[in-house]
Amino acid sequence: MRYSKTFIPTSKEVPREATIKSHILMLRAGMIKKLSSGVYSLLPIGLKVVRKVEDIIREEMDSINSIEFSLPVLIPAELWKTSGRWYAMGPELFRLKDRNKQDFVLSPTHEEVFTDLMKDHIKSYRDLPITVYQIGLKFRDEIRPRFGVMRGKMFIMKDAYSFHQEDDWASLQKTYDDMSKAYKRIFYRCGLETIPVEADSGAMGGNKSEEFMVPSHVGEEQIVKCDSCGYVANIEKAYSPYREFKYESCGEKELVPTPDVKTIEDLSAFLKKPYEYLIKTMVYKTDGGEFVLALIRGDLNINETKLKNYLSAAEIMPAEESEIKEKLGLPPGFMSPIGVEGVKVVADESVRDIKCGVCGGNKKDYHYINVDVERDIKNIEDFIDIRMVSEGDLCPKCGSKLRIFHGIELGHIFQLGDKYTRAFSVTYLDESGKERFPIMGCYGIGVERTVAAIIEQNNDDDGIIWPITVAPYHIYLLPIKYSGKTREVSDRIYNELLSSGIDVLLDDRDLRPGVKFKDADLIGIPFRVTIGDKGLEDGIVEFYERKTRSKSKIKVDEIVTYVKKRVEDEFKKYEV
């Protein structure tokens, strides 16, 4: 491609809207342009990179016998009512009506459509297992779009779905493992080191799931990892045994005045008690409008995901102070389950053994002291794990200290079970002629997010440094001055490289060399060949590697062969 014949609007200025490296560089390199919050246009080189990532995904999906489709994004609401997600999903689901007032959704994911599609096909156990996928647009009305293409309202996703015979979890596990391996290959080929992480299944339902994370300080996920035994989990899912504490027993519980002492810090200071004696009472509200008191030891924090799962709620949120006062008649800041009736109470395991503890007095400016949980708090329904793991907690497998770091979630694979096949009455006949429901798995990859993660991990002060597998071009041909002999030689090299299948960008613009050098580095093409009159006098051109910034002089006659070799060798580094 000739630079003058394409569209790469680079920019020297850092756009004000962007704060992270990948977002800034995508804008500066002219890959994307914002249309509105969370909605971006892909410009030519952005599109080229996305296509290259998609091609890698496609190859790997095909290699595990996943079959490609392309499904609509405009979906009649009927399908979503059938699965129940029309009601369960909340405002992140884009809903619209056609002129006949029929409800539609812009699909945020395609379980419904694929399940509906497969319903007509899967009739016999002989039709199973089958795995299908597509690479297409998804729409989610995100609460807060962020970091450019990293979290948009509209994005490209590879989503795959597998169907297996009822109870044939081994078959599902096989596909799940194949996907997991394919994902590792995909990300490796994109030049990314990913970590598979145990994950919460969230709104998708199902039981087993794994996320593919790329460690990054801009990642929105927190990953818990044990460096000695290799245990890794999303913090939402991570478990750690709580630190034991020895409690001495003491007398009867007693109501004491604690004026204006609301927080755990203040309470600990006021009563001169370590956090381990304090019982935190949190009030949550479920999407069903139910209130729940959740108890945890003062030095620990509640993991809302775990609590939500325990309650089998689609959504939970901390109750508002006003709701606590009006609906429950409790004083915020001074609450406890003591004497409370008609509200569900659950406690973290860490609360069970507390003796001589402190909890709210259910009266403004009062707390109970000398609380013995077993003796004094009878209305706890269950002691469960609802703790948030924190840095330095102990590994559940080997007891070493856990580390927490941030990561970007690029892919997520789930074992779904029969939620959707039952909802859509997808049935087949087994060998004995009995009607059965297939079980499913689903498997996603965020495509633009993968591109952003690649940039996030491969850049320097001057710009992007693409792995050759996804680079918009392999070679940047840079004539110092595009005229005369230099132009002749540049054109010749350009044509020869093109005809040997190399993706080459010829900077044929009439600009000062400095500008071209800066643009070349910014766009981040892995290799560059600089052609100038000076070199040509000695019959040489300069070969430059973006990553190492190393330069070498190559004879003009040999440059095409040399480039082909370097490109080939570079590709080999990303082979699996």
Place this chain on the structure above:
RNA sequence: CGGGCUGUAGCGCAGUAGGUUAGCGCACUAGUCUGGGGGACUAGGGGUCGCCAGUUCAAGUCUGGCCAGCCCGACCA
């Protein structure tokens, strides 16, 4: 939705004790000199100062409302 911040030329910004032609850098047009890491000079073009209402002789500047965007939290590929 809660908390913080910002809207002035394509981009990045200045200008606000209210005052007459609204400025700078980059980019853009014409020309000259240049030409191996965002060059110099000369001459230009481009703005309903986010929108609406109000206060005032006078509003980019003050007041109110609205809209949009960014950052921190709940959501997720």
